[in-house]
Amino acid sequence: PILASPFIGSFLGVVVRRLPLGRPVALDRSRCEGCGRLLGMRELVPVLSYLVQRGRCRGCGAGIARAHLWIELAAAGVAVAAAAAGPPGDPARLWLTCGLGWTLLALAWIDWEHMRLPDVLTLPLLMAGLGAAWLLDPGQAPEHAAAAALGFLAFWLLAWAYRALRGRDGLGGGDAKLLGAGGAWLGLEHLPLVVAGAAVFGLVLAAWQRWRGEAVLATTALPFGPGLCAAIWLAWLLDGLR
Numbered sequence: 001p002i003l004a005s006p007f008i009g010s011f012l013g014v015v016v017r018r019l020p021l022g023r024p025v026a027l028d029r030s031r032c033e034g035c036g037r038l039l040g041m042r043e044l045v046p047v048l049s050y051l052v053q054r055g056r057c058r059g060c061g062a063g064i065a066r067a068h069l070w071i072e073l074a075a076a077g078v079a080v081a082a083a084a085a086g087p088p089g090d091p092a093r094l095w096l097t098c099g100l101g102w103t104l105l106a107l108a109w110i111d112w113e114h115m116r117l118p119d120v121l122t123l124p125l126l127m128a129g130l131g132a133a134w135l136l137d138p139g140q141a142p143e144h145a146a147a148a149a150l151g152f153l154a155f156w157l158l159a160w161a162y163r164a165l166r167g168r169d170g171l172g173g174g175d176a177k178l179l180g181a182g183g184a185w186l187g188l189e190h191l192p193l194v195v196a197g198a199a200v201f202g203l204v205l206a207a208w209q210r211w212r213g214e215a216v217l218a219t220t221a222l223p224f225g226p227g228l229c230a231a232i233w234l235a236w237l238l239d240g241l242r
Contacts, residue, residue: 012106035060116174117225130184144183152180
């Protein structure tokens, strides 16, 4: 996974740039976002191509979005963390851990930039979590299914109550589906910790924005998905270390 991770990150870079805009992800070849020129193989080597070209298109000289470089490096970091968390000698769990981390990385990135958690990522992640539970410990699969349902319903009801009381959205439907996916992967005992961890992340984000001089009011929209993703990922890694 570590060797493959920069290439996975390259694909994730395409996902986070195209999916929120409704552009095709897998059926369209990579092009320069400045001039539209089709990119050759030498321009698509993860990390290295960006560094060799100094972050610019070989044709028109337009700047290449740094998001491509950062997400490739982040994907490699996910693989390294997955390998370190172990347990050693369990390739199935290693690949599952990487798949979870890479998907959460894409979801966190998209929600940070677009305040969206696409169903095309959250729903397969939920189903994959149920499949992972059955693969790793079939006896725990019913509990994980219950955790997925509870996670989704808890946030769905919270969003409904907030909307009814305040007349505006406080949580998106994507947050409920993401917590449901977290329950599918982690089980019941981890759900409170995931919610608490995500809330702490939200408070840190609000404090950071205030420190930068940005207004943070009761009506200020802040993405909750990145905190949920980080909490789910950390809980999964720590569970693997036990």
